Each structure stands twice: as C-alpha cells, then as structure tokens.
Amino acid sequence: MPAILEARNIEKTYSMGKVLVSALRGITLEVEQGEFVAIFGPSGSGKSTLLHVLGGLDRPDKGNVYIDGINLSTLNDAKLAEVRLHKIGFVFQFFNLLPRLTALRNVELPLTLADISEKESIQKATEMLELVGLKDRVNHRPTELSGGEQQRVAIARALINDPKIVLADEPTGNLDTTTGWEVVRLMKHLNEEKGQTFVVVTHDQSVAETANRMIYLKDGVIQGVKKGSGSERL
Amino acid sequence: MRRKQIAAMAWENMKQRRLRTSLTTLGVVIGITAVIALASLGEGFRVTVTQRMEQGFELNSLTVIPGSLFAGLSRERFTDENVRNITHIPGVEVATSVMQIGNVTLHKGDNEARAFVATAVNFTDFVQIFSDRFVFESVDGSPDQWKNNTIVIGYKVNHPNETETPFATAGDNITMTFMKSLYVRETRNFTVVGTLQKRGTPGLTNFDYWVFIPLDTAREIYGPPYESDLIFVKVSDPDDSDAISRDIEALFPPYRISILAPMTFIRQVDSILSLIQLFLTSIASISLLVAGIGIMNITTVSVMERTREIGIMKAIGAKNITILTVFLAETALIGLLGGLIGVPTGYGLSYLLSLVMSGFTMGQQQGTVFQTPETQQTTITPIFSPTWAVSALLFGIVICVLFGLYPARKAAKLHPVEALRYE
Numbered sequence: 207m208p209a210i211l212e213a214r215n216i217e218k219t220y221s222m223g224k225v226l227v228s229a230l231r232g233i234t235l236e237v238e239q240g241e242f243v244a245i246f247g248p249s250g251s252g253k254s255t256l257l258h259v260l261g262g263l264d265r266p267d268k269g270n271v272y273i274d275g276i277n278l279s280t281l282n283d284a285k286l287a288e289v290r291l292h293k294i295g296f297v298f299q300f301f302n303l304l305p306r307l308t309a310l311r312n313v314e315l316p317l318t319l320a321d322i323s324e325k326e327s328i329q330k331a332t333e334m335l336e337l338v339g340l341k342d343r344v345n346h347r348p349t350e351l352s353g354g355e356q357q358r359v360a361i362a363r364a365l366i367n368d369p370k371i372v373l374a375d376e377p378t379g380n381l382d383t384t385t386g387w388e389v390v391r392l393m394k395h396l397n398e399e400k401g402q403t404f405v406v407v408t409h410d411q412s413v414a415e416t417a418n419r420m421i422y423l424k425d426g427v428i429q430g431v432k433k434g435s436g437s438e439r440l
Numbered sequence: 441m442r443r444k445q446i447a448a449m450a451w452e453n454m455k456q457r458r459l460r461t462s463l464t465t466l467g468v469v470i471g472i473t474a475v476i477a478l479a480s481l482g483e484g485f486r487v488t489v490t491q492r493m494e495q496g497f498e499l500n501s502l503t504v505i506p507g508s509l510f511a512g513l514s515r516e517r518f519t520d521e522n523v524r525n526i527t528h529i530p531g532v533e534v535a536t537s538v539m540q541i542g543n544v545t546l547h548k549g550d551n552e553a554r555a556f557v558a559t560a561v562n563f564t565d566f567v568q569i570f571s572d573r574f575v576f577e578s579v580d581g582s583p584d585q586w587k588n589n590t591i592v593i594g595y596k597v598n599h600p601n602e603t604e605t606p607f608a609t610a611g612d613n614i615t616m617t618f619m620k621s622l623y624v625r626e627t628r629n630f631t632v633v634g635t636l637q638k639r640g641t642p643g644l645t646n647f648d649y650w651v652f653i654p655l656d657t658a659r660e661i662y663g664p665p666y667e668s669d670l671i672f673v674k675v676s677d678p679d680d681s682d683a684i685s686r687d688i689e690a691l692f693p694p695y696r697i698s699i700l701a702p703m704t705f706i707r708q709v710d711s712i713l714s715l716i717q718l719f720l721t722s723i724a725s726i727s728l729l730v731a732g733i734g735i736m737n738i739t740t741v742s743v744m745e746r747t748r749e750i751g752i753m754k755a756i757g758a759k760n761i762t763i764l765t766v767f768l769a770e771t772a773l774i775g776l777l778g779g780l781i782g783v784p785t786g787y788g789l790s791y792l793l794s795l796v797m798s799g800f801t802m803g804q805q806q807g808t809v810f811q812t813p814e815t816q817q818t819t820i821t822p823i824f825s826p827t828w829a830v831s832a833l834l835f836g837i838v839i840c841v842l843f844g845l846y847p848a849r850k851a852a853k854l855h856p857v858e859a860l861r862y863e
Contacts, residue, residue, distance in 0.1 A: 263755055263856045284759045291757020302752045302860065306456050316756050318445050363756065 209272070210370050210403050211237040211260060216269035218255055218426075229255040230266070231426040237371065242397045242404045244417035244434060252426040253407040254375055260405065261294050261373045262286045274370045291319055295364025299376035301356040303348040303363075309335060309355075310344040313362045320367060334362040338392060354385035361392060365402065374406040378413055390416055446762075450769035457742070461774065464731075464738045468778025469785060471728030472836045476786025476829070478724045480822035481793060482717030488820050490710050497702035499678040500533075501569055504671040504688060508695040516696065517667035526673055529687045531680045536565035537668030539658050541618065544651065546597070546607065548614045553607040555597045555651040558616070560658030563592070569674040573647060579634040580610035588657045591616065591630040595638040596648035608632045616651075618661055626661060678703045728836060731778070732843035735771055739847040743767065750851050751859025764852035771844030775837035782836065783829045790822035 216233040219226050229252045237243050245253050258264040260271055262278045271278045273293050278286060290296075303312045310331050317327035335344050338358040348356050357377060364372045374393065378386030390413055396402045406417065414420045417434040454461040504526070506516045518537065526535040539560035546553045563583035567574050577595070591614065598606045608614055612632045620626050636647055659666050675684050681703040688699055743750070750763055798819035 258857050261755075263860075284761070287754065287757050287759040290755065296755050298755075298860070302748075302755070304749055304752060306452065315753075318442075319753075319757050319762065321442060324445075367757075 208239055209236040210239045210241075210274055211235075211405065212272040213256075213260060214270050214272075216256070216259055216266045216271065218252075218259060218264070218266050220255075229426050230259065233269070233423075233426070233428060235421060235428065237403060237405055239370075239403055240397070240401045241419060242394065242417045242434075242436075243406070243419045243421060244414035245405065245407045245421045245423055246409060246411060246414035247423035247429075249409060251423045253409070253423055255426075256423065257373050257375050257405070257407045261296060262290050263296075291316060292367055293370045295367070295369040295372040297357070297360050297364050297372060297374035297377045299379040301348065301353075301360045301380070303356055303359055305348050308345050308347055309340060309351065309359045309362075312348070312359055313366055316363060316367045331362070331366060334366050335359070337365075337396075338362045352385070353381045354388055357381060357385075357389050358392065361389070361396075365396065371403045371405060374404060376408055377406060378408065378410060386410075386413070446765050446769050447773070449766055450773055453742075453746075453766075453770055454773060460738060464734055465774050465778050465781070467731035467734045468728070468775055468836055468840060469782040471725070471731040471839075472779050472782025472832050473786040473789055474724035474727045475721055475832050475835070476783050477789040477793065477822075478720045479717065479828045479832070480787055480790040480824060481820060482713075482720050483823040483825060483828070484790070484794065484820045486710065486713040486717055487823060489713060490706060493702075493706050493709060497706065498570060498572060498674075499703050499706070500675050500681075501702065502673040502675060502681060502685060502688070503700040504673060505698050505700065506669070506696070508698050517669060518671055519665075519667055522691070523668070523671055525691050526671060526688055529684060529691075531675050531677065531684050532673055533676050534565050534568050534672075534674040536562050536569065536672050537655060538670040538672055539655060539662075539667075540669040541653075541658060544616055544618065546591075546593070546614050546616050546651065548608055548612060551607055553593075553597050553600055555594065556649040558618075558651050558653065560653050560655045562655050563590075563652070566652070566672070569672050570647075573639055575637045575639070576610075576634045577637045578610040580631075581633065583633075586633045586654065588654055588660065589628060589630050590633040590654060590657075592634040592636065592652040593632060594636050594648045594650040594652075597651055598635045599638075606635060608635065610634055616653075620662065628657075628661070725835070728839050732839040735774060735840050736843040736847060739767060739771060739844045740850075742770075743847045743851040746851075747854060747859050747862035750854050751856050751862065754854070754856035755860060760852040763854075764848050767848035767851050768841050768844055771840040771848070772837050775840030776833070778840070779833035779836040783832055786832070787822065787824055794820050794822050 213233055213235050216230050217228070218230040219228050221227070233252075233256060245256060247253055255264070259266050262271070262273070262281075265279070269279075273289055276289060276293075278289065281289065296302075303309075304315070307315070310328065313331040313334055314327045317330060322330070332344060335341060338361055340355060340358050340362070343351060343355060343359075346355075348359070351359065357380075361372075361377075364374075372393075377389055377393070381389060393404055393406065394416060397404050404417075406413070408414050415434050416436065418436055419431060420434045421431050422429045504518070506518065520537065523535050523537050526532060541558040541560060543554065543556050544558040546555065563586050567583045576592075593608060598608060600607070610632055614630050614632060615627050616630055617625055617627045630653065639646070639648060655668075673684070673688070675681060681701040685699045685701050685704070689697065753763060
C-alpha cells in the first residue's frame with residue numbers, strides 16, 4: 207500500500223514567554239491508504255501539535271510532511287490551503303461548525319470553497335449527511351443539534367471533498383461515552399466500507415485500540431507503535 | 441470561491457448582526473447624503489448664477505474703455521478711426537462709439553427728472569448690440585428714423601420713486617440742460633422717441649438710470665474733436681470674445697485700453713463657482729471619512745469575534761484571499777447599501793434645503809430697491825447629475841473597502857491554529 211501521509215524528523219518548538227517548549231522531537235511516521243491510525247498519549251504529549259503539522263495547519267521547525275506525495279514544506283500559504291481543501295479533512299474535538307449555518311450549509315462549505323456549483327454541492331452535501339445518518343437534520347443549525355449529531359456533521363464536512371486522509375483531533379473528547387462510541391463506529395464504518403484513511407488523535411486508550419495501528423506519543427517523541435484490535439472492540 | 445457565494449456569505453454575516461450593520465450603514469448614508477446634497481445644491485447654485493449672469497450680460501458684446509487697471513485709467517478718448525478699425529476685425533458685427541455726458545436734468549413744463557448718466561449713441565447700432573435690454577415701453581417710430589434732438593429715457597428716470605405716471609411718453613417734448621464746460625450751460629429741446637422698460641440690476645450697466653441722445657446731437661453741442669469715451673462691440677460668436685479682445689488690444693499701444701468681455705468674466709466666475717462646489721463637496725466628504733473609521737472599528741471588532749470562525753474556514757481550505765474577500769465584501773456591501781440609500785436621500789435633502797433657501801431669499805428681497813421680476817424668482821434648483829450619483833456611490837464603496845482593508849488583512853493573515861484556539 208502506498209503511503210498517503212509521511213512525516214520525517216518533525217521538530218516543533220514553542221516559546222511560552224521566555225521558556226522554549228519542544229512539542230515534537232524528531233517524529234517520523236507513515237500512514238498508508240485505507241489505514242485507521244490512532245495517535246494516543248497523555249495531555250501535553252504533543253498529539254494535537256503533531257496533527258496540526260500533519261494537516262498543514264502549522265509548519266514544523268524541521269522535517270518534512272508529505273501528503274499524497276506533496277511536500278507541504280515547499281508550499282506557500284495558498285497552495286497549503288488548497289491541499290487542506292482537496293486532500294485533507296479535519297474533525298475537531300469541539301466540532302468547529304459555523305453556528306449561523308445549517309448542517310447542510312456547513313457540509314457544503316468546502317465544496318463552495320472548491321467552486322463546485324450550488325446545485326451539485328447541495329446534492330452532494332445532502333447525500334453525505336444521509337451517509338452519516340442525519341438525513342432529517344439537514345436544515346438544523348448546530349445549536350439545534352446534539353453533540354453527537356454535530357460531530358457527525360463535522361465528519362460529513364471532512365469527507366465532502368473526498369479527501370485522501372481525515373485527521374480527527376480528540377473526536378470523542380467532548381461527547382458522552384455512548385455518543386463517543388457512536389462517532390468512533392461511524393468513522394470505523396467509513397474506513398472499512400469506503401476505504402477512507404483516518405488518523406485519530408486521542409488520549410483515550412480504548413478508542414485508540416479500535417485502530418489498525420496505535421502510535422504512542424509522550425513528550426513529543428513516539429514511544430512505541432503497536433497493532434490495534436480494529437473493529438473487534440466495537 | 442465564486443463572487444456570488446462570497447456576496448451571499450457577506451450578506452448572511454451582515455444579517456446576523458442587523459443592528460450593528462444598520463448603524464454602520466447609517467454613518468455611510470449620512471456621509472453620502474451630505475456629499476450629494478452639497479454637490480447637487482452647489483451645481484444648482486453654479487448653474488443658476490451662470491444663467492443669471494448670461495441673462496444680465498450681452499454675451500456677444502465687448503466694451504472697450506480707455507486706460508488699464510494696471511497702468512492707471514487714462515483720460516484719452518477714442519477716434520472714429522479706432523471704431524472703424526475695430527469694425528474690420530473678423531468676427532465683429534458692429535462697433536459703435538459712445539459718448540458719456542454725465543448727469544443731466546430733464547424738464548417738462550414744471551416737472552423735473554434727473555438722469556445719472558446721459559449717453560450719446562448711434563441708436564441703430566445701439567439697438568443692434570443691446571437688443572435684449574434696450575426694450576421700449578413706449579416708442580415712436582424705429583431707431584434708424586430718429587433724427588437729431590431726440591431722446592430715449594430709462595425707466596427709473598421716467599418713473600422717479602416708482603411713480604405710476606411717467607415723466608414723459610413717446611412724442612412728448614422736453615428740455616435738457618447740458619454743462620458744456622465749467623461755466624457754460626446749454627439748454628435744448630428734445631422729442632421723446634422712446635421710454636425703456638424696467639430691467640433691474642443685471643449686467644454691467646443698468647439702463648434704468650440712463651437717458652440716450654443721438655451721437656450727432658452731442659457732437660453738435662460739444663463740437664470737435666469728435667471723440668468718444670467708450671466703444672461697444674458686438675461679436676458674431678460669444679466664444680470668439682477672447683480672440684477678438686486680443687485683436688482689439690493689438691490695435692492700440694500697450695495698456696492704452698481695457699476690454700470688458702462678459703463671456704470671459706462669466707467663464708472665470710463659473711470656474712470659481714466650480715472650485716467652491718468642489719471645496720464644499722470635499723468638506724462633506726469628511727463625514728464619509730468618519731463613517732469609514734466607523735467601518736474600520738466595526739470590522740476590527742467583527743474580526744475579533746469571528747477569529748475562531750476564520751480558523752475553521754482556514755482549516756477546511758479557505759485561502760487568505762478568500763477570508764480577505766469575504767470581509768471586504770461585507771464592507772463593500774455596507775458602502776453599496778449606504779450609497780443606494782444616501783444618493784436619493786441626498787437629492788431629497790437638497791430639494792428641501794432649496795425650498796427653505798428660496799423662502800428665505802424671497803423674504804430678504806421684499807421691498808429692496810433692486811427688486812425686479814427676475815430677482816423675485818431667484819431659487820436654486822438642485823441639479824441631479826448621474827455622474828455625481830455614480831461617483832458618490834463608488835466613492836462610498838471605495839472608502840468602505842479602504843477602511844475595511846486593514847482589519848480584513850489582519851483576519852486573512854491569522855494563523856489557523858491560533859485562530860482555532862481563540863476563545
């Protein structure tokens with residue numbers, strides 16, 4: 207299987223006042239197409255920073271990230287935005303939906319940014335919401351949806367442009383256990399049925415264990431990689 | 441991202457903050473209203489003044505006077521040869537000598553009338569030059585039939601203190617006393633051949649206070665040398681006034697004469713009024729600048745409030761230019777909206793101000809000495825100019841976009857991760 211995502215010797219340092227904090231220290235990893243990879247570790251281990259760097263939201267101080275063979279370090283802001291638009295989907299802990307837009311419009315937004323016609327984007331967004339089980343909630347605004355439903359909308363939005371990879375940052379972190387597992391099951395379903403590649407950052411080991419591969423991160427360093435149990439836990 | 445979608449997104453954002461948008465738009469409305477009101481009133485004022493001046497002056501006339509404002513007024517006088525030379529200049533229709541006699545007293549029986557200016561003219565030429573102002577209320581025959589010892593009397597001379605009964609009418613015989621020199625007087629009989637209508641104050645010369653006698657009669661009274669004080673010239677095309685003035689000046693030694701050309705004067709006044717109009721509009725534009733600062737303020741607040749939203753947009757693939765365009769589209773829409781409301785409001789206000797001002801000026805003119813039928817109708821009608829309307833609209837949009845540029849650029853340059861973390 208070809209590597210959809212490849213990170214080589216990633217280093218990232220933050221300055222917090224006068225103190226320099228090494229968030230990532232020489233991270234190297236690969237994610238193959240169709241994989242469901244979990245990056246887990248305790249708070250402050252650098253999981254979210256790594257996800258931001260892998261998704262082109264942040265630039266590493268050292269090292270290179272390749273998405274579908276494209277070296278993100280060589281891209282300017284506009285090209286990087288294009289990669290995020292067409293090749294990466296993001297799911298966040300706090301859903302990050304635009305509150306004034308309906309579920310349909312939220313899901314449609316990446317298509318709008320990609321200059322897809324209104325008619326086509328409405329049709330595609332409706333189908334995607336149907337896929338995540340929100341057929342009856344298309345015209346609801348985020349405030350009218352439950353946490354689980356909001357996260358489903360966020361997953362639909364992440365998938366709408368048919369990305370090469372979906373990066374999820376603590377997707378169950380703001381949900382109760384039952385709803386959290388529903389979201390995990392949805393992602394696993396999309397992975398297994400559609401072949402969608404997922405990289406999920408989580409501090410919850412039980413969620414991480416549902417992945418094909420678990421990458422354990424601590425103090426900005428990969429401490430170990432082990433095989434997950436996949437869908438057996440679900 | 442397509443323009444239509446950006447505009448739709450901007451409109452949606454504005455609708456979410458109705459009160460704020462309305463108040464910001466109100467600032468732009470006030471600015472554009474002020475610009476349009478002053479511009480249209482200014483244009484109306486300029487056109488009214490120019491028209492009034494055009495009515496008051498014979499645009500195709502020139503007055504040649506001796507001396508120069510720069511080299512001192514001369515006591516020299518013009519010869520008939522000077523007049524003939526001017527007549528030969530291409531574009532000159534008529535040139536005629538005018539002899540000024542000074543103030544005189546007219547007698548008809550026991551009645552007496554005083555004229556501030558008695559002037560000796562060639563009636564035929566004079567009527568041709570001042571056909572608009574040399575208008576009779578009673579007339580005996582035509583000017584080219586009038587012989588020596590005839591007289592035309594101005595309205596105010598004929599109606600001293602606005603009396604209804606005139607001092608004389610056409611056909612009456614009167615006497616007029618001249619001062620031939622310091623100690624020599626001569627009294628002559630004249631037949632009134634015409635009395636003039638009331639014309640009021642417009643123009644360089646107010647014929648209401650004048651009486652006119654034939655040039656030949658004056659020359660007979662005063663004897664040689666047969667010279668004149670002024671030369672009135674009629675040109676075929678008022679636009680040639682400047683060129684003909686230069687040709688006339690070339691006939692005389694430097695600074696010997698001056699030429700009063702109404703067309704040149706009106707052009708100067710028109711250009712001064714245009715400058716005043718521009719100045720007033722510039723002052724009104726300041727209110728639009730204040731509105732622009734309001735937009736900058738509101739957009740800055742909006743960027744802060746929507747920082748997280750900007751982060752989300754960037755995370756899902758929006759480019760910096762898209763973020764910039766969305767914010768600028770909002771400011772441009774405010775400008776457009778402000779303009780669409782401000783332009784008609786501005787014209788409405790200018791008409792209202794015009795009505796108020798016309799009432800005020802009419803009140804002021806009541807009972808003044810110089811009141812004439814024309815001055816009673818003095819109103820400034822604002823002029824609707826599509827160019828001004830479009831310019832004000834575009835200016836409003838440009839101001840809004842320019843003032844929105846700084847906060848919009850700040851929004852566009854936000855770091856996606858920091859924007860996403862913003863609480």
